[in-house]
Amino acid sequence: MTSSNSSQLVAQLEDARARTLTLVEGLDDAQLMGPRLSIVNPLRWEIGHAAYFHEYWVLRRHLGEAPERPDVDQLYDSITIAHEDRWDLPLPSMAETLSYMRRVLEREKTHLTSGRLDPRRDYLAQYAVFHEDMHTEAFTYTRQTLGYPCPAIGSIPDPAWQAGGLEGDAEIPGGTFQLGGQAEDGFVFDNEKWAHPVDVAPFRMARAAVTNAEYAEFVHDGGYRRPELWDHEAWEWRQSTGLEHPVHWRLGTAGWELKRFDGWEPMPLTAALIHVSWHEANAFCRWAERRLPTELEWEVAAAGQPDADGRGLASEKRRFPWGNQPPDATRANLDGAALGTIDVGALPAGDSAFGVRQMLGNVWEWTSTTFGPYPGFSPDMYADYSQPLFGSTRVLRGGGWATRARLIRNTWRNYYGPERNDVFAGFRTCAL
Numbered sequence: 001m002t003s004s005n006s007s008q009l010v011a012q013l014e015d016a017r018a019r020t021l022t023l024v025e026g027l028d029d030a031q032l033m034g035p036r037l038s039i040v041n042p043l044r045w046e047i048g049h050a051a052y053f054h055e056y057w058v059l060r061r062h063l064g065e066a067p068e069r070p071d072v073d074q075l076y077d078s079i080t081i082a083h084e085d086r087w088d089l090p091l092p093s094m095a096e097t098l099s100y101m102r103r104v105l106e107r108e109k110t111h112l113t114s115g116r117l118d119p120r121r122d123y124l125a126q127y128a129v130f131h132e133d134m135h136t137e138a139f140t141y142t143r144q145t146l147g148y149p150c151p152a153i154g155s156i157p158d159p160a161w162q163a164g165g166l167e168g169d170a171e172i173p174g175g176t177f178q179l180g181g182q183a184e185d186g187f188v189f190d191n192e193k194w195a196h197p198v199d200v201a202p203f204r205m206a207r208a209a210v211t212n213a214e215y216a217e218f219v220h221d222g223g224y225r226r227p228e229l230w231d232h233e234a235w236e237w238r239q240s241t242g243l244e245h246p247v248h249w250r251l252g253t254a255g256w257e258l259k260r261f262d263g264w265e266p267m268p269l270t271a272a273l274i275h276v277s278w279h280e281a282n283a284f285c286r287w288a289e290r291r292l293p294t295e296l297e298w299e300v301a302a303a304g305q306p307d308a309d310g311r312g313l314a315s316e317k318r319r320f321p322w323g324n325q326p327p328d329a330t331r332a333n334l335d336g337a338a339l340g341t342i343d344v345g346a347l348p349a350g351d352s353a354f355g356v357r358q359m360l361g362n363v364w365e366w367t368s369t370t371f372g373p374y375p376g377f378s379p380d381m382y383a384d385y386s387q388p389l390f391g392s393t394r395v396l397r398g399g400g401w402a403t404r405a406r407l408i409r410n411t412w413r414n415y416y417g418p419e420r421n422d423v424f425a426g427f428r429t430c431a432l
Contacts, residue, residue: 006112009125012406013054013112016132017105019336019404020047021098023139023151031148032094036087039422040142044094045076045086050135051101052076054108054128057381062124063111068103079384126187127382133404137424140336140402143261144248144275145422150261153336153402158329161342165270166208169431170301170354174202175313177300180374181411185319190380191373192411198296200313204431205293205301207356208344209363210284213269215276216256218284219245229286234279237419247421248275260340272341272363273426274401278394278418281366281427290429295369295395295413297430302352302359302398303410319409321352321359327405332361334405341401341426360408363426364396371395371415389415400424 024032024043032044041049052072059065067073073080075089092100111118112125143151180195181188224244227235245251248259249267256267276284285291293301302321305314318324322331331350333342341362351357359365371386371393379387393415399408402424416423 006122009122009129010109010112012129013105013108013125016129016136016404017101019136019153020050020101020132020139022153023136023143025152027148029094031146033087034142034146036084037145038083039420040145041083041138042087042091043139043142044091044097045089046135046139046142048092048097048100049076049078050132051104053131054125055104057124058108058111058121058128059104061381062121065107068100072100123187124381130187130407133407136404137400137402141423144259147259147262150263150339151336154339155337157338160330161333161338161346163270163343163346165211165213165343166345166357168207169204170207170352170356172203172205172297172301172304172354173306173310173312174200175307176200177296177304177313178315178317179296179299182317185409185411188411189385189413190378191371191386191413193374193378194376195317195411196375200296200300203293203297205297205354205356206290206428206430209272209358209365209426209428210281211270211344212256212258212267212273215246215273215284216267216269218287219249221287223283223287226287229283230279231282234283234418237277237279238283246273246276246280268341268343270343270345272344272358274341274363274424275421276426277421278366278416278425280421281425282368284427285429288429289432291432292366292368292427293430295367295397298359298365298367298397299410301354301356305353317410318353321356321410322350327360327408332399332405332408333358333401334361334399334403334408336402338401359398360410361399361403362401363398364400364403364414364424365398366425366427367395367397369395371413386415392417394418396425 024047033042176197177200178195179198181192182195223229230238250257257264258267281292303317305316307314327334331347347358352359372390396414
């Protein structure tokens, strides 16, 4: 790694940590532990775990250094500590936790700025940054789930975010497509390896994600009370939750309202729907006589390009829907700036080659695909990152409004159980 790249990595480390600290700032001791729920971690444990990941992989496993604390593996190892036990650990105080995090960060920065070339160290440090980025998104949806105050991560509202809806389908040709990451992409996770040829038939995909207004029509038409729209597992989930509408909706005197962290506000009707499970997305599709895209179709629509005659797919893929330039605020709603979803018609500069909008940012998009390995899969050093979830979760693509821009690209695969409605997930549809 060159000195300029080293400086960039150090800047990412500092930025990730600053986001972590911002997302727990202002919370009291009770909030930092929170209730015992299967979908969240105690925040005081989780921020320590994020720092532990840096220490374990970069400083200890690779560089052979001693741990900061003799008990650190018994406190923060997410592989050996069951989720339900994390509230019962003898966790350090918040002040002690922050001190531990600072010491680990300073040790890591010292190595990165030493001038010594060490590609493996730098790869692991980049992995740890992305791992912390994923946790800061989790910290954000934890605050939403628990109704904590809005975090100080947003920016001044941009009038361009209020651009209305976007109707219609994009016609996407069929052909052979290289699904997955490629070596020239730089850092990729094990579940993206490696690109392999697959055939895809022509299809039609909605140019925009489903809006709050569109989903409200499904709710008003009794969508949550019609078992024929839900498969057996989904209907059992719907009955067990008692939901009659998305989890953060309520009907006020002037219409639907949406909960944002600890407050309610009028629902932005043409903004992208968020906080719905795969079960809910699938039921809507049946009601609308549409379907969820496959993971393959999603990546084709985001990364593919038409060939010379426009009737097939070119061999080249795009790293981002609009091309190969990194995301910015004109192309994608990322990095928490909007503190929620924006209108689906906004940010036309981010369109894919086929005119599909906001495929990165705003909401993670459910696909119909069950998460599984690509051909020849081999786990990376963090063996439990992907393979324990193969076969039991559904693939989401594209990133949400709180996803860090440096993390996301067209080949990035996310995965959650079909019952999860706490994460920043929505969906778009395809024609049958």
